[in-house]
Structure formats: C-alpha cells, structure tokens
Amino acid sequence: MRSPKSAFRWLVSKEWRELVASRSWWVLLVAMGPLVGVSFISAVRTYGEASGLNGTSAGVGEAFSPLIGIWAPTFSACELAAAFLLPFVAIRLVSGDRQSGALKLELQHPMPAFARVGAKALVLAAGWLIAFAAPLAAILLWKSYGGSIYPPELATVAMGHVLNAGLTIALAAAMASLTEHPSTAAILTLSVTVGTWIVNFIAAVNGGVWERAAGYTPTAMVAEFQHGLVRLDVTLVALTLIAAGLTFAAVWMRLGMTVRRRAYESIAVGALAAAAIFACAFVTASWDTSESRSNSFSEPDEDALRQIRLPLRIEAHLAPEDPRRFDLEHRAIVKLRRVMPKVQVDYVSATSIGLFEQTSAHYGELWYDLGGKKVMSRSTTADGVLETIYSLAGIAPPIEKDDVFRGHPLAVPPKGAATVFYGIWPAAIVAGLFFVRRRRV
Amino acid sequence: MPSRFDVLRVTTFTKRYGNLTALSDVSFSIRQGEVLGLIGPNGSGKTTLFECLGGVLPADGGALLRGDRPLTSGERVASVFYLPDSIVPWPTEPVRWALDFTIGFFGGRSEIRGEVVQRLGLEPLLDSPIWTLSKGQRKRALLAIGLLMPQPVLMADEPFEGLDLRQTREVALALRAFAAAGRTMVLSIHQISDAARVCDRFVLLSGGRACGEGTLEELSALAGPRGAASSNLEDIFLALT
Numbered sequence: 001m002r003s004p005k006s007a008f009r010w011l012v013s014k015e016w017r018e019l020v021a022s023r024s025w026w027v028l029l030v031a032m033g034p035l036v037g038v039s040f041i042s043a044v045r046t047y048g049e050a051s052g053l054n055g056t057s058a059g060v061g062e063a064f065s066p067l068i069g070i071w072a073p074t075f076s077a078c079e080l081a082a083a084f085l086l087p088f089v090a091i092r093l094v095s096g097d098r099q100s101g102a103l104k105l106e107l108q109h110p111m112p113a114f115a116r117v118g119a120k121a122l123v124l125a126a127g128w129l130i131a132f133a134a135p136l137a138a139i140l141l142w143k144s145y146g147g148s149i150y151p152p153e154l155a156t157v158a159m160g161h162v163l164n165a166g167l168t169i170a171l172a173a174a175m176a177s178l179t180e181h182p183s184t185a186a187i188l189t190l191s192v193t194v195g196t197w198i199v200n201f202i203a204a205v206n207g208g209v210w211e212r213a214a215g216y217t218p219t220a221m222v223a224e225f226q227h228g229l230v231r232l233d234v235t236l237v238a239l240t241l242i243a244a245g246l247t248f249a250a251v252w253m254r255l256g257m258t259v260r261r262r263a264y265e266s267i268a269v270g271a272l273a274a275a276a277i278f279a280c281a282f283v284t285a286s287w288d289t290s291e292s293r294s295n296s297f298s299e300p301d302e303d304a305l306r307q308i309r310l311p312l313r314i315e316a317h318l319a320p321e322d323p324r325r326f327d328l329e330h331r332a333i334v335k336l337r338r339v340m341p342k343v344q345v346d347y348v349s350a351t352s353i354g355l356f357e358q359t360s361a362h363y364g365e366l367w368y369d370l371g372g373k374k375v376m377s378r379s380t381t382a383d384g385v386l387e388t389i390y391s392l393a394g395i396a397p398p399i400e401k402d403d404v405f406r407g408h409p410l411a412v413p414p415k416g417a418a419t420v421f422y423g424i425w426p427a428a429i430v431a432g433l434f435f436v437r438r439r440r441v
Numbered sequence: 442m443p444s445r446f447d448v449l450r451v452t453t454f455t456k457r458y459g460n461l462t463a464l465s466d467v468s469f470s471i472r473q474g475e476v477l478g479l480i481g482p483n484g485s486g487k488t489t490l491f492e493c494l495g496g497v498l499p500a501d502g503g504a505l506l507r508g509d510r511p512l513t514s515g516e517r518v519a520s521v522f523y524l525p526d527s528i529v530p531w532p533t534e535p536v537r538w539a540l541d542f543t544i545g546f547f548g549g550r551s552e553i554r555g556e557v558v559q560r561l562g563l564e565p566l567l568d569s570p571i572w573t574l575s576k577g578q579r580k581r582a583l584l585a586i587g588l589l590m591p592q593p594v595l596m597a598d599e600p601f602e603g604l605d606l607r608q609t610r611e612v613a614l615a616l617r618a619f620a621a622a623g624r625t626m627v628l629s630i631h632q633i634s635d636a637a638r639v640c641d642r643f644v645l646l647s648g649g650r651a652c653g654e655g656t657l658e659e660l661s662a663l664a665g666p667r668g669a670a671s672s673n674l675e676d677i678f679l680a681l682t
Contacts, residue, residue: 010546014531021533101528104497105586109547110518256496 007111008119015093015123020436022092025127028085029429035077036134037421040141043073044414051409064407065292066142067153072226074138078161079222081131082168087189089127090172093120094249095182103255113250117177121169121246128165132158134425141417148408150291153228160225163238164218168193170245177249193218205352207320216277228290229334233283240280244273284341292405295335300398301386302339308393310371311342317365318380319349319357324364328380335382336389368392448473448625449512449520449594454503456489456649463489467503467651469644471594471627476620478640479629480678486649487629488526491596495523524587526598526629529579532572536563536582539571540589549589553619557588560615562608576603584612588619596627601635613639637674647682 019025047069094117097103106116135158143149171192175185196217203214214220216237224231251265288295296302314333318325325347336343350357357363366377366385370392377388390397449471456464464486471477479487492498494505496517504511505521512520531539540558543549558564561581566574574582580603587595600616601609616639620626630636636643643660645653653660661672664680 007546007548010542014542014546017534017538018531097530100530100532101525102530104492104495104523104525104528105530106546107497108495108518108522110515256499258499261499 007109008115011106011111011116011119012122015119016126018093018096019089019123019127022089022096024085024089024092026429026433028081028089028127029131029432030426031085032077032081032131032134033137033421033425033429035080036074036138037417037425039077040070040074040138040421041414041417043070044142044145044412044417048411048413052411064409065290065294065405066148066408067150067157067226067228067290067292068294070142070147071154071157075135075157075161075226078132078135079164079219082128082161082165082218083193084190086124086128086165086168087172087193088186090120090124090169091176091182091185091189093124094173094176095185098176098180099182103253107253107255113253114247116253117173117246117250120173121166124169125162125166128162128169132161134421137420137425138417141414141420145410145412145415147410147412152289153291156225156228156230156289159230160222163225163235163242164222166242167218167238167245170242170249173249174245174252177252203320205320207347207349207352211320212281227294228288228292229295230287230289232285233280236280236283237277240273240276244269284337286338288338292407296338297335297382297386298398298400298404300400304390304395304398305336305339305386307395308340308370308389310393311344312336312340312389313344313346313369315346315348315365315367315369317348317360317362317367319351319353320347321353322349324380328366328385332380332382332385336385448507450506451490451494452504452506454490454493455501456486456493456498457501462649464493464500464503464649467646467649469651469654471625472642473593473625474620474623475641476616476626476628476639478636478643479627479646480633480636480643480674481629481631481646481682483631485631485646487631487646488598489649490646491523491598491627491629492525494521494596497523497525518592520592521594521596522587522590522592524583524590524595524597524600526602528583529572530583530586533570535568535570536574536585537567539582539586540567543586543589547589548591550591551589554589557585557615560618561585561588561612577605577608580604581608581612584615588615588624593623594625594627596629598629599631600628601630601632609635610638633675633678643674645678645681653677653681 047064047066050069051064097106139149139154172185172189175188175192176182179185179188196219199210199217200214200219203210216234221234221238224234247269248266251262251269254262297305316325316328318328333343333345349363364378366380366388368375368377368388370389373392375388375392377384379385379388387397450468451471452468454464454467455462467486467490479490481487489498493500493503496514505517506512507516507520531542534542540554544551544554558567561584563581563585566578566582571579571582580600584597584600587597601612604612613635616626616628628636628640630640637657642656643654644651645660653663655663657672657674657677660674660677660681664677
C-alpha cells in the first residue's frame with residue numbers, strides 16, 4: 001500500500017474530478033452570477049438614491065455604511081445558494097460513490113472514514129470558494145464606482161457565508177451518508193433547513209429558550225456576520241456542528257459496520273457535540289469589525305461601562321413580538337453584553353405580541369438591578385438604557401468625542417453590473433464547462 | 442485443522458436479514474494460487490458472502506482465519522479484495538484514469554498494468570468514459586481494476602457476466618495466467634459450465650449453505666453415494682444441493 005498522504009492526494013484529486021463532472025456544481029456556478037447580480041444592482045440603486053438626496057449626516061451615518069447598504073444584501077445571494085443549491089452539489093458528491101458502486105471499492109482501502117469525508121468536504125469548500133468569484137466581481141465593480149471598502153467588515157461577511165456553507169456541506173454529507181438514495185437525502189437536508197427557520201419563528205413568538213437556540217441557527221449566525229459582528233461562541237458552535245456533521249457522515253459511510261454500532265457511535269457523536277455546544281455558550285468574546293461600530297457603544301461609553309464591576313440584571317416586561325423589545329435587544333442589550341459580561345436580561349410577558357397587555361400597569365417597564373440598587377425605566381433606546389445604568393452606578397455620562405461615523409454616501413448607478421452578472425458571468429461559466437468537458441474526453 | 446496448503450479459511454459465516462437467513466455457517470478454505478469457484482444459483486448467497494468477506498457488509502457471525510488465528514480488520518483489508526458485480530465506478534472517468542487511480546490510490550500493481558490491459562483487450566477502450574462502455578467492456582475494465590489491486594486474494598463476483606463466448610474464454614485464460622503467477626482467485630459463478638472451464642476447486646452453495654467443497658474428482662466422489670458419480674459438474678451440483 002502507498003503512504004496515506006499519497007492516497008489522500010489521489011482521493012482529493014478524484015473528488016475534484018467528480019465535482020467538476022457534476023452538473024449540479026455548474027448549475028450552482030451559473031446561478032450565482034444572476035443571484036448576486038440582482039442583489040448587488042438593487043442594493044447599489046437604493047444606496048445611490050439615498051446618497052443623492054441630502055448627502056450625509058451623523059444621524060443617518062449607518063445608512064451609508066456599505067456593510068449594511070451593499071454587502072449584506074449582495075452576499076445574501078450566497079445564503080440563498082447555500083440553502084437551495086449547495087446541498088444538491090454536496091449530496092451528489094457523497095451519494096455518487098454509493099450509487100455507482102465505487103464506495104464498495106474505495107471502502108476496501110484502509111483509509112479512515114473521516115479522511116474520506118474530509119476529502120469530499122475539502123473539495124466542496126473549494127467549489128464553494130470558486131462560486132465566491134461572483135461576490136468578488138461585485139466588490140471589484142463597487143471599487144470601480146469609487147465605493148468605499150473596509151476589509152475587516154467585508155472579511156467578516158465572507159467568513160459568515162463560508163461557515164454557513166460549511167454547515168450546509170456537513171449536513172448534506174451526513175444525510176447523504178445516512179440514506180440509501182440522494183432524493184431522500186435532499187428531502188432530509190431541506191427539512192433540517194426549514195426546521196431551523198421554524199425555530200427562528202417560534203423564537204420570535206415565544207422567546208425564552210427558543211430565542212437562545214435560534215441564536216445558533218445558520219440564519220441568525222449569518223445575520224450577525226453580515227452586521228460585522230464576530231462572536232466566538234457562535235463561530236465555535238458552527239465549527240462544532242460542521243465537525244459533528246462530517247463525523248456523522250463518516251460513521252454511516254462504513255457499510256461494513258452493523259447498523260446498531262453505527263447508531264451507538266452516532267449517539268456518542270451527538271452527545272459530544274451537545275456538550276461542546278453547551279460549553280461554547282459560556283464563551284463571551286466577540287469582535288465588532290464594522291467600520292461604523294454598529295455593534296458597539298461609543299468608546300467613551302464602553303470605557304465607562306467597563307468600570308462597573310457589579311452584576312447587572314434587567315427585567316424587561318415586553319412581549320417577544322413587541323417592536324420595543326427588538327429595539328432594546330438589538331440597539332442596546334447586544335452592545336451591553338459585549339462590554340459587561342455579567343449582564344442578565346429576563347423578559348417577562350403573558351402573551352407573544354403584547355397587544356393585549358398594554359393595559360397592564362407594569363407592561364413596558366424595564367427594571368434595572370445593579371448590586372441591589374433598583375430603578376425602573378421605560379426607555380428602550382440605547383441612550384435611555386445607558387442613562388439609566390449610569391445613574392444607577394453613580395457614574396457621570398462620558399463626554400462624546402466628535403469622531404462619529406458619517407458613512408460613505410455614493411450616488412452612482414450600477415453601471416456595467418447587469419452586463420457582468422447576466423451576460424459575461426453565465427457565458428464564462430458555460431465556456432468553462434465546455435473547456436473542461438473537452439479536456440476530459 | 443486447516444491443511445498446510447491453505448492460506449485462508451472461511452469459517453461459519455452467517456448473515457441474516459430479519460427472519461431471512463442469507464448465509465448459514467458457511468465454511469471453506471482458500472488455497473494459495475488456486476482458482477476457487479463459488480458455485481450456486483441466483484439467490485444462493487454468493488454475493489452476500491463476498492460482501493461480508495470484503496468488509497462492505499456486516500456479518501452476523503463467522504471469521505476469516507489464517508492458520509488458527511482470525512484476521513484483524515487491517516489484515517483482512519491487506520489480504521482480500523472484493524470486486525462487486527454490476528457496478529459502474531467513477532462513471533465519468535476514462536478507463537485509463539480508473540487504472541491509474543487503482544495503482545495510485547490503492548497502491549496497485551503497476552508492474553502488470555500493461556499485461557492486464559493487453560490480456561483483457563482494453564487498449565482501444567482506455568480513453569472511453571466508463572459509463573459509455575457496454576456491459577462486457579465494463580466487466581473487463583472492472584476485472585482489470587481487480588487484477589491490479591495489491592491484495593493476494595481477489596474475490597470477483599460473476600466475472601463472466603455480460604461476456605460473450607469468445608470473451609469468456611479470453612478472460613478465463615487471463616485469470617488462469619495470473620493465478621499461475623501466484624494470484625489467488627475466488628470467483629462467484631452461477632453458470633456452472635463457465636466454472637468448470639476455469640476453476641481448480643469448487644465450493645457449492647445453495648440456500649445460504651455450503652453443500653460441498655473440493656476438486657471435480659472430490660466432489661464426484663462425494664456425490665457418488667447419491668447416484669451422481671459423474672465428472673459433469675452440473676450433475677454433481679444437482680446431486681449435492
């Protein structure tokens with residue numbers, strides 16, 4: 001037998017050839033151009049219209065952040081492709097060996113099953129990165145328009161979509177390995193994806209544990225990365241789920257093992273993954289990579305908040321679907337948690353929408369408890385929350401610096417984008433397909 | 442006790458699918474350099490036995506022994522290669538690539554590549570994608586893959602399936618030539634006439650049970666008391682199963 005390294009290289013080469021031979025990957029590539037194009041063109045138009053009205057000001061600076069105005073919508077096309085196209089590419093690559101009978105030959109090589117799945121995952125990741133050429137073209141076009149690019153936030157958005165693709169690949173590989181037929185694997189994969197959407201929906205209605213669980217779904221993860229926020233716990237949970245999915249695929253790929261043994265091993269993998277995810281939930285490190293610091297309070301506020309050592313508990317009498325709760329959570333609490341790890345927020349409500357609780361005397365109240373000192377407020381804005389905390393802590397509000405992010409307005413039409421994404425891109429992919437096919441024959 | 446010429450001994454292999462027993466305590470020996478035919482009608486358990494021995498299907502019982510010692514999983518992988526029937530591995534790849542992959546990935550026998558291609562008449566097919574091959578051409582390509590594998594024992598499931606008479610004879614000659622060079626072959630065959638042409642010894646399988654093992658003469662002697670003391674393998678098979 002050859003050295004494992006040599007065999008692995010052969011396997012990666014074989015998987016790559018399988019990927020290039022699969023129609024599903026070429027369909028993904030062709031579709032990526034128009035998908036990214038329609039999002040990018042629409043985003044640039046909207047951004048341009050907003051920029052051309054009254055220039056910019058500190059108050060609406062965030063609206064002229066390319067991260068929110070351009071990159072979040074443009075890269076959302078990748079989320080669509082990852083949910084509805086990438087699973088079929090992954091299932092084709094994993095199930096193909098089983099369908100053709102090649103797996104029965106390859107399983108007779110002593111290579112560990114995880115290495116086999118790893119080779120497939122590597123190639124699929126490479127295939128996905130090639131599809132990333134479409135958003136890369138959008139970045140180049142934006143640059144050619146004179147648009148501003150802030151690499152850290154752009155890298156964060158891309159990282160979120162790479163992790164999301166990793167989750168899709170791991171899930172699809174697990175399902176393809178578990179089931180006999182690719183169509184069953186596709187149904188199961190899409191069911192899990194839809195299941196995570198249902199979790200998000202239930203979280204929005206019920207809050208509580210569901211809300212916490214929903215924070216780790218691919219949709220929520222991508223949303224955070226799209227806002228330039230890198231949370232270590234979310235990243236670690238995503239990596240754990242990817243590793244668990246690929247291990248699950250490796251377990252079920254070993255056809256020579258009894259179903260009972262594979263089931264026990266799957267349970268063990270699930271238990272280990274659950275323990276790792278539970279541990280990850282205690283990790284609090286995060287980084288705001290957005291140029292506008294949209295996930296952070298101002299630096300003077302952060303310095304002031306860091307001086308507060310006492311644990312802070314907030315009891316918010318707001319229903320899950322109350323817009324004030326959304327404001328409170330996304331404009332204040334998310335930022336607060338990043339500088340004050342000892343913040344505990346408890347939401348109290350009897351209904352999901354809160355409409356019929358308005359008559360209740362306590363509905364809408366926010367009770368702050370800082371080291372035993374309590375105060376009530378009804379403000380859900382970031383400034384209101386900060387003001388209450390400063391007064392509780394006996395700290396004078398810091399003086400704001402005059403370095404507020406003022407945005408990068410750009411009033412230009414998406415010139416040439418339609419030609420690139422609807423014409424050149426599909427033509428280049430089709431030409432690439434013919435070139436590759438000719439070389440193989 | 443296994444005889445000193447035995448290289449491997451298959452003992453009490455059993456496989457059940459729910460209430461159906463596909464294999465029941467199947468035992469036989471595989472001798473070095475021989476062409477052993479596993480003979481039985483469709484549904485007799487030949488493929489199931491091969492898949493269990495090849496490690497691609499879990500068995501409910503049984504062991505593969507060298508001497509008196511069961512082979513470990515790693516030793517089995519290094520000793521035995523199972524070549525399934527009716528598969529189209531790497532369908533979009535040309536035959537040339539499949540042979541290169543066999544040598545590169547599996548550590549196959551590069552030194553006999555040319556001889557294998559020539560004996561199986563694969564030269565004109567080397568650049569054809571596997572899915573475009575006819576059934577007989579695909580079978581020859583599969584056999585080439587099997588012959589290039591590094592394991593000393595090759596278990597081929599229905600090696601003559603899809604071949605015409607001329608091709609069957611050519612393939613039989615090729616298999617015998619490689620066996621003469623020291624390769625051990627275990628061939629699962631349901632056409633008894635094909636088996637008689639190529640095999641040194643036979644294991645008769647019926648209803649998941651091994652009904653006899655030996656050379657034609659040994660099986661003939663075994664069948665004698667049952668009124669079939671003939672040198673015709675078909676008569677012997679019918680008498681013993």
